Amino acid sequence: EPEVTQTPSHQVTQMGQEVILRCVPISNHLYFYWYRQILGQKVEFLVSFYNNEISEKSEIFDDQFSVERPDGSNFTLKIRSTKLEDSAMYFCASVAGGTGELFFGEGSRLTVL
Amino acid sequence: GQSLEQPSEVTAVEGAIVQINCTYQTSGFYGLSWYQQHDGGAPTFLSYNALDGLEETGRFSSFLSRSDSYGYLLLQELQMKDSASYFCAVRTGTYKYIFGTGTRLKVLA
Numbered sequence: 001e002p003e004v005t006q007t008p009s010h011q012v013t014q015m016g017q018e019v020i021l022r023c024v025p026i027s028n029h030l031y032f033y034w035y036r037q038i039l040g041q042k043v044e045f046l047v048s049f050y051n052n053e054i055s056e057k058s059e060i061f062d063d064q065f066s067v068e069r070p071d072g073s074n075f076t077l078k079i080r081s082t083k084l085e086d087s088a089m090y091f092c093a094s095v096a097g098g099t100g101e102l103f104f105g106e107g108s109r110l111t112v113l
Numbered sequence: 114g115q116s117l118e119q120p121s122e123v124t125a126v127e128g129a130i131v132q133i134n135c136t137y138q139t140s141g142f143y144g145l146s147w148y149q150q151h152d153g154g155a156p157t158f159l160s161y162n163a164l165d166g167l168e169e170t171g172r173f174s175s176f177l178s179r180s181d182s183y184g185y186l187l188l189q190e191l192q193m194k195d196s197a198s199y200f201c202a203v204r205t206g207t208y209k210y211i212f213g214t215g216t217r218l219k220v221l222a
């Protein structure tokens with residue numbers, strides 16, 4: 001069964017450092033997403049990506065964040081200068097179309113010290 | 114603003130039926146999804162309602178009333194493995210999916 005894969009599963013970084021989280025969405029999917037979940041809280045929308053450009057972004061997705069699809073398979077989230085409050089689980093997701101079924105990766109846990 | 118409200122916690126016993134409600138206020142609405150998330154895991158898709166009415170998938174059913182901006186997830190014949198968090202999510206016109214506040218379901222033996 002096709003799946004979304006994410007790396008790394010866990011990353012520890014110092015405040016102010018740059019972090020890149022990587023995702024390989026399902027190959028025939030068209031829309032890609034990054035979500036964030038602080039422990040015990042809801043799944044928060046960060047950004048959606050379609051046709052090699054940002055479709056929509058939330059107010060959380062400020063200038064510190066960027067996304068890229070550098071090749072035909074990878075989808076990355078970069079945080080330029082991490083803050084303590086960026087500590088969270090980051091989920092990548094993709095969807096084929098209008099089925100309402102988001103496929104999530106297993107997540108990348110980011111810990112900022 | 115946009116909001117999706119759910120009860121924070123529901124407790125039920127094995128074999129029982131439980132309903133988890135979701136009321137939403139969003140700019141744009143194309144459908145309501147439900148996801149299950151076990152502790153430490155990723156959300157997994159359960160169901161999607163684009164039209165009013167009831168959708169049934171095994172022990173799980175989901176209902177939508179667009180006129181009331183309301184939906185619910187119904188879990189029947191509860192099992193211990195159903196203990197998890199459940200999130201409703203609204204798809205807006207831009208293929209943006211916004212998640213609700215989440216409901217933690219505890220199933221007791």
